[in-house]
Amino acid sequence: MAAENPTEVKARTTPRQMALALFEDMFDLGTSISEANREIGYQRNNFFTEIVNMGLAARRFLDAAYFIVAQEPEAVDQYDVELNYFKWLMRYDSRNLKHLRTIADEAQNAKIRVTNTPSDREPAADDIWVQVQLIGMVAMHRGRIRFDVHHSLIPHIRDPRKSHWLSLRISTAFTRSLARAIYDKVLPSVPAGRTDWIKLDEMRTWPGKMGANASIFKYFKRDWLEPAVREINEISDIELSYETRTESTSSKKVDRIRFLLKRKDTADAVMASLSDASQIYKILKDEFNLSTRQFTEISDNRDTWNDDRILQAIEYTRFKLNRGQVKKSPSGYLMKALRDNWRMSEAERTMVQVQTKLLTYETEKAAAKAAVQTSVERSVASRDDETRARMNEESRQGKEHFAASDAKAKREHIRAWLASREGKLVLKRMKLEASSITEDIILTTPDLAWYLGQFVFGRLKAEVAQ
Structure with missing residues (x-):
């Protein structure tokens, strides 16, 4: 396979x-x-x-x-x-x-x-x-x-x-500790072309232990700094020089240094330069999974394949992918887009914008419709809850009145309910015969008790209305 x-x-x-x-x-x-x-x-x-x-x-x-x-x-x-x-x-x-x-x-x-x-004050609790x-x-x-x-x-x-x-x-x-330490420190500043001013006493802590003469600038420069700069320029992907300055205009003591940086014109430096643009690098590596050979080709052509051209090729490849027009390798298609300088035309970009607006409009329209539907359903549910609560309260009051009635009144309530249309429907749904219904059966059957309470409440309400 x-x-x-x-x-x-x-x-x-x-x-x-x-x-x-x-x-x-x-x-x-x-x-x-x-x-x-x-x-x-x-x-x-x-x-x-x-x-x-x-x-x-x-x-x-x-x-x-x-x-x-x-x-x-x-x-x-x-x-x-x-x-x-x-x-x-x-x-x-x-x-x-x-x-x-x-x-x-x-x-x-x-x-x-x-x-x-x-660094100029003692630590505080916060x-x-x-x-x-x-x-x-x-x-x-x-x-x-x-x-x-x-x-x-x-x-x-x-x-x-x-x-x-x-x-x-x-x-x-690297064979020199200071060369490696300086290289590490300056790498993030390469795109800017220079570092900030750095205290020499701070820089002397970078490589670990140094000789006693390192505290004297002329010896530090001769024995550590200059050899480190030479090694960085000889073996790395950057060219480095430096500037120094004194504590003040009236002082002769050199106490600060600033490095000036430039990428070399080599394939390694171009690769690193591409990697400095971390977002582009991550897209090429994670989204398109470019091979080492493809990265090398980009490095070899970096003088013409600048960031804008790479981004144009990425945009064009994504556009074709979304339209289902890339049938094989997305990374291979991207490389061809780079070689042939393919890019989206203004008409294609306008089409994408219009399609995006239409899709956004349809999405918003569907969302608004769903929101209205949800609101209606919530409103209906709320009204249903209110109605159910009201009917439960009415049944409770009816059952309380029934419980407080004498035996004759209870028999009359039961007789009237069993003879009513509502009572007959309840008995039919529950498949019960009116002749078999007693007060005990009603009170021990929650549904029968609930409907009887509703019926008694209705009679009380009618009496009050008269």
Whole structure:
């Protein structure tokens, strides 16, 4: 079956399956993830860039764990994968399990913290302060690794809103902790072209432990900052430069830095650029399930296939889908719409608007009719309830009067009721003979008692009217 329909099988390939396939192809050859010829990554929530005081290896450990969490079809209590696969995702080539455990320990000690307390004052009782461990339990046994992540973080990993594309192929290529830390921090700011001003003392906390000379700017620049910037520009998908400024116009102490950012003109950068437009990326990935090959084609043509052209192709494909004119693969139709620059004409757009208005009008008309019908039914039901309540009250008063009457009056009420048209109809419906009806039978039969009470109330009402 799979051989007969290879296109359908490819369309169902998930990022998780693709990563596993790459691992199987490359691991036996001793090839690391940073040398992969296909992109591996996920949409990472912007707030995970707030992680500080973490070394390079621990960052890779966390990236691998979160990639696995992001690719699972459903959230689970624990994640269990082959240890070699996990090590390949984090580009850990050593067989030193003791060192790997140390890295896991560092990752477990890292936390994400959210607070609204300003840095220039002490915390107050009404301030918000939340701190969550970035990864929980980690277990390694017989070639497998198991781990869990706090349940409050799972939605932010699996379905991020404000996010950016993190390429594991690029992120695992870094050899300098500060380079990786800067890269993480600036990714959400790439579309804007620059970051805000950042305090140097704050930036010095990003990569974890640094030497004593790092507190002196000229040494920090020479030994850490410049090498980190060079590595980012050499191996990543962005070009980065920076500006600095002093504490004040009268001071010579450099205390702030701002990064200037630009995407490179490469297929990897184009892929990441597309992923920055998270809404478009999610539509192409989730709604149309584009394959890696199709994403690569979009990347290769991104200079002409801009966001507007992609959105036009999406709109056109949806229009044809709704009209039942796409018979095979929606993703293939979308790619053809992109290649041939198909778009909806103004006449088609007007037609859709008119049809939408007509449908809206008919829907509103049907809703209004249903509302009127419901109102009428409620009104009738309300009147029925009022009538039933009134008749029950009348019967109650009639039964009370009957109970208070003497024996002669009771016999007269019963005789008159049994002889009346109403009494005869009740007896006929209940298949009873008038000759067999006694006072005891009436009082112990709720329906007979109710109708007798109605009859007695009617006689009382007639007497009052006279």
